[in-house]
Amino acid sequence: TNWVIEKYIHPDDKKAFQTFTNRDRLLNRFYSGRLKDHLIYRKRRSLNSSQFIWVNTTIHLLCTHESEDIIAICNIKNITKEKEKEVHLINQAQKDLLSGMLNKITTQQEISNHIKKHPHETCAFFLIDLDNFKNVNDTLGHYKGDEVITEMSQRIRSSFRSCDILGRIGGDEFVVFMKNTHRQYVEKKASILCQSLCMDVTNNQETVHVSATIGIALYPYDGFNFMQLYQHADEALYHIKKDGKNNFKFFSE
Numbered sequence: 001t002n003w004v005i006e007k008y009i010h011p012d013d014k015k016a017f018q019t020f021t022n023r024d025r026l027l028n029r030f031y032s033g034r035l036k037d038h039l040i041y042r043k044r045r046s047l048n049s050s051q052f053i054w055v056n057t058t059i060h061l062l063c064t065h066e067s068e069d070i071i072a073i074c075n076i077k078n079i080t081k082e083k084e085k086e087v088h089l090i091n092q093a094q095k096d097l098l099s100g101m102l103n104k105i106t107t108q109q110e111i112s113n114h115i116k117k118h119p120h121e122t123c124a125f126f127l128i129d130l131d132n133f134k135n136v137n138d139t140l141g142h143y144k145g146d147e148v149i150t151e152m153s154q155r156i157r158s159s160f161r162s163c164d165i166l167g168r169i170g171g172d173e174f175v176v177f178m179k180n181t182h183r184q185y186v187e188k189k190a191s192i193l194c195q196s197l198c199m200d201v202t203n204n205q206e207t208v209h210v211s212a213t214i215g216i217a218l219y220p221y222d223g224f225n226f227m228q229l230y231q232h233a234d235e236a237l238y239h240i241k242k243d244g245k246n247n248f249k250f251f252s253e
Contacts, residue, residue, distance in 0.1 A: 123179055
């Protein structure tokens with residue numbers, strides 16, 4: 001069993017597989033009348049393959065009449081296609097379709113979960129608001145507004161690490177939660193982002209200039225949960241909007 005675990009089982013599933021196939025656990029199940037069990041996990045397609053597939057393994061426990069030995073019969077079913085469909089449906093439920101980012105509910109959940117798991121990390125909460133976006137919709141049309149959201153989303157995604165949490169939580173409002181960072185790096189990132197999120201949108205010889213204003217709250221200094229960080233980043237954003245657009249401000253300034 002140990003050789004199978006080491007060579008075939010996905011690293012994230014090894015502990016569950018080891019528990020599932022534990023001899024004492026299986027005997028306990030047999031003597032308590034629980035003769036069937038199953039586990040969904042990932043295994044290598046073949047010994048030398050780097051590709052993993054999803055399988056559902058069902059164990060049937062029974063006693064032979066001849067020797068009265070207790071044996072386990074395993075039925076292994078490839079469920080990769082079903083699992084991929086499931087993952088696709090989950091992604092659809094969690095994503096904002098226009099931007100490709102997380103939706104509002106999932107963004108809040110992901111940030112809250114990270115704070116719970118890593119309470120001692122320094123993180124940055126960016127609240128990004130697009131300047132003049134309403135003018136794009138009103139003057140140039142909603143389809144142009146959709147183009148702006150798509151383009152700005154791509155620029156935001158390309159500006160951050162894959163480990164950071166990115167979400168669209170309103171019509172022209174985005175959240176980025178930078179994990180395990182520090183203020184100097186956050187300030188540099190915000191400055192570059194303000195430059196990146198500038199574009200002229202044109203339709204029928206009419207042009208609207210779009211930019212971004214960013215409010216920033218630092219965890220844990222400016223808040224201990226999503227709502228506190230959001231409120232304080234929003235407050236910083238409000239002050240920037242009063243003083244002019246296309247800039248950023250920390251709540252603690």
